[in-house]
Amino acid sequence: MTRIVGLSGSLRKGSYNTALLLAAQELHPQILQIASIADIPLYDADLESSGMPEPVESLKRLIGGADGLLLSSPEYNNSMPGVLKNAVDWLSRPSGDIRNVFRDKPVAVIGASPGGFVTISAQAAWLPVFRALGARFWTGGRLMVSGAHKVFGERGQLADAEIRERLAAFLGGFIEFCTD
Ligand code: FNR
Numbered sequence: 058m059t060r061i062v063g064l065s066g067s068l069r070k071g072s073y074n075t076a077l078l079l080a081a082q083e084l085h086p087q088i089l090q091i092a093s094i095a096d097i098p099l100y101d102a103d104l105e106s107s108g109m110p111e112p113v114e115s116l117k118r119l120i121g122g123a124d125g126l127l128l129s130s131p132e133y134n135n136s137m138p139g140v141l142k143n144a145v146d147w148l149s150r151p152s153g154d155i156r157n158v159f160r161d162k163p164v165a166v167i168g169a170s171p172g173g174f175v176t177i178s179a180q181a182a183w184l185p186v187f188r189a190l191g192a193r194f195w196t197g198g199r200l201m202v203s204g205a206h207k208v209f210g211e212r213g214q215l216a217d218a219e220i221r222e223r224l225a226a227f228l229g230g231f232i233e234f235c236t237d
Contacts, residue, residue, distance in 0.1 A: 066141030
């Protein structure tokens with residue numbers, strides 16, 4: 058069975074990006090496992106020298122053993138959010154472990170925002186990061202959910218049938234890519 062780790066780039070309870078990831082998990086509960094970046098500290102080389110934080114080590118192990126990584130990334134100021142970049146930076150340490158965690162790892166990015174024409178810049182901003190890490194960035198599909206406040210209900214449930222269909226098509230393609 059293919060195993061994909063999902064990370065949301067937002068820490069807030071009512072996050073649309075977490076809601077999008079949960080909707081993806083609802084479609085593929087056996088395949089998609091959602092992990093959290095909430096316990097990952099700010100990157101500090103002194104902290105790294107005194108021993109890798111446990112939440113970083115366990116997330117490295119989880120991603121290293123998975124067939125793929127799916128990010129649900131907000132867009133901040135036309136780029137990726139610092140909290141998620143911080144997590145990926147930790148996951149790339151020490152650099153000798155990059156091959157176990159990211160090398161040839163299928164990676165895809167989705168995103169949601171209340172605005173229009175959104176998360177395009179954030180998704181593009183992730184490209185050079187995963188190229189640097191030697192991952193296999195999936196470009197076979199795109200999913201950018203604009204007007205997110207109208208797409209998700211009060212409890213964060215995906216209330217838009219067309220977006221659900223697009224999400225299902227995106228996941229189908231990415232899962233196939235991860236299984237290759
Ligand atoms: C934003 N937001 C935003 N949205 C967007 O589409 N393009 C952008 O460049 C930005 N920039 C931006 C900067 C900062 C500092 C914040 C806090 C927010 C709005 C953002 O998409 C919105 O807050 C989302 O709801 C964040 O995602 P979650 O938390 O709902 O997953």
